[in-house]
Amino acid sequence: MKRLIIVLFVISITACKQEPKIDYAILSGKVENTKATNALLNSVDYKREIAIKEDGTFTDTLQIPENGFYSLSIGREFTPLYLSAGDNLNVTIDAKKFDETVTYSGEGSVENNYLAAKTLNNSKATANAVEFYSMEEDAFKTKLSEIKTKNEVLLNGLTNANEDFLATEKQNLVYDNYSMLNNYVQRHGYYTKKEGFEVSEDFIPEDLKNMVYDNAKAYKSSSSYKNMAFDHALTKIFDSLGDDISTVSPEDLKDVTEIKIPALKNDVIDYLGSFLVSPGNENMEAVYNFFVSNSTNDDTKKMLTETFDKNKDLVKGKPSPQFVNYENHKGGEMSLSDLKGKYVYVDVWATWCGPCIREIPSLKEVEKKFHNENIEFVSTSIDQAKDHDKWVAMVNDKELGGIQLMADKDWKSQFVQEYAIQGIPRFILIDPNGNIVSADAPRPSNPKLIELLEEELKMQP
Template sequence: MKPTKVSRLLPLVACLAWTARAAAGPAPVSSLAVIQGQAPEKVKKITLYAVEEGRKAEIANTTVNEQHAFAFAIPAPKEGFYYLSTGGAKGDARIYIKSGDQLKLTLDNGTYTIQAGSAENKQLLQWQNQLHTISQHTFLGDTATYLSFFPKLEALLPKIAGLKKAVNTPNKKFNDLLKYTMDVDVEFAAMRFLLIPHSKHPEKSQYPAYYGQIIQDEKYCDNKLLANGDAGNIVRLYETFTVINGGKKRQGPPSLKENASLFCNDTIKGLLITESLGGFRTFESLTEAIAPVKQYLLTANQQERYLAAEKALRKFSAGEQGFNFAGEDLSGKKVSFNDLKGKVVVVDVWATWCGPCKAELPHLQKLEEEMRGQNVTFLGYSVDETKDKEKWAAFVKEKDMKGVQLFGAGWSDVTKFYDIKGIPRFMVFDQQGRIVSIDAPRPSTPELKAMIEKTLSKG
């Protein structure tokens, strides 16, 4: 899912009439959700986050006015958890928003009180007040030790069953999510407390019995975890917790494949993988670790994050391995760049609507004829949109275009990866799939043929 664009959100100063602004927006007033309230005295800005596949994604921010007031109006919001941040050290305030909601609250560095709001938010606040008894001690700088934290944790645990029974709003979707989230929240707080610095640390023999049930053979099987803005942190924390407390002897750190196997939900495995991408310092180490688990990058968001990580570790210098992009040929068969290793590959990124691309075509066809019989593959990669696929296929047949012709369905991975902003773009790769040039000369100049021949001569 793409995060809601900031331009679709209307940050409001609380003393202004929000209805007039909403009427000018794309969504009807009845679907507009409004969040307004008071910020702590020294806070200057409030940031609003939605949840995108287990992560907090900023969708708007607003400046607090002279009366410490703020407001947001969200046209037709996606129902679920949202977070308000004051930038304080004690975390963000979690709220629940759906179309038409009007929430008025007072923030206080991670906690809040409600003046007016939905049944869901009132129920959520009851839980957050209970959770706060332990969660307040899970941030850096808190002076509590296990001597005070463990008794508070053990006091909360027996209450949870009763708190779940008390969740009875008219919104079944919310009720189910909150009941599930209660267990996740407590585990998160319990693990987090152990894994941050304190002045005193317990021996494992001093842990409450609760810690013994956190590690399970199949963990976080339910996709509802992804509705939690802290899910990315939770899976990483659980991974660390199992290494320290799992009792398994390991030779070195666990692999990404081993860590992914801790979870039984493939999308959550993908979340763990993308949360781990920042730990790699070389392209080779990244691709080696990802290869056994790449099939778990199921969503477009996860795939984009991995692509960005690959790209960040590349310099696109000659000799670097080329990106393994793919497309469909005329028969609908998927063909990838790696399938063509063993030959020099000349890539032409083009489209049927591109005049300069068409102007290069006769020169390209002449070059293909001159290079016939040599160890070269010419690959045409169309960035025509999906709706124009038949137009692309007809053009390829009409012009009798040779080589490998692939349909990329718009400005897809290859253009994003190589920062291709304009076409035609020609690229040359050697027999091992390594970059010769990602901005090669055009066929209408003699330099492209010279580059291909030089690459062939190096074997």
């Protein structure tokens, strides 16, 4: 009998040793009042789409790369999450009152109900941004102290919470405070219409003034730290670049290589690549190669390559993509080929585009200046067909000059697609032979347009 007990004890130990380690978390839930078909769980180095059924329920087993902070997005709304291996977390949300209704149950709910409550506290306090950032400095700091204290009470009241979560979130509350102080510096003058406003010398704490953004964990754990680090990196880069990005080269982007946090470097490259890997930049290929060699994110590299492949045939001297049989506001139809023999300055715009409309007065001035030159000014609306009458009316009401056309398939028009246009207004200059001068020409409000047109038009025989 004694021998049998020993054998059973050994078997028991062996069985314990063979028990598999749990390296996943289960996330389930239900979303009311949503048309979204997917939820997105992501962090700086993780992304997972979770299907939402017709009844609003969802569930997934997640092989998360590490315990830590994530974000759950449904439609345009999102909420922070803290996930650990072994969690079995359930969330219920009413999409019509998103922050107010986020509620968790199950393993992992303690940390996440706190995060939901903190998010609601912060969103209520800052709901009226004009009122919030218009407060005078002392009142603003008092309000920030109240917000921080309220969230600290919530945090300190948690029981059985993950120790790493508690320590990290304690620091995150400091970053939240710092982020709102930074926002005040940027927004108070704007909201109060105080031109040239500057905060008092002691408004920003020394720790914030001297912060070095090299904490990769904080970049994952705190959206406030992430936003501050991103803003700090871009401010330094743009201070170096200046206003003219038409000649940006890798040498001008050395600050990118000095970014210490890999995920931050990837985010900065992703942002800069969207407009520096452009035919409007004469060093596009060199910048593309620089970004690819400095990025460690496969999605970013893929985006850069797709952008470069779209734009490499849009450099100066290449044949321009064509538009064919676009409706002319004055009647009939017009194609780009009808204008061969003249320079063509194309304005891609829409009636709903505020920045486009703000360019109209400047465009009229440019048209007037070059009225007798060998150039046509073509405005191509990419309004949807349902807004055709709105386009007709705006052309009449604003007395728009030049040639006013309407694209055949709005954003999906071949001309728009082949010029890789993702935002408007977009301006394009084409030479008399139908070749590209600039696929991303200066706006009418930019004095560089006058310089470019004068230079090009003097080249005519």
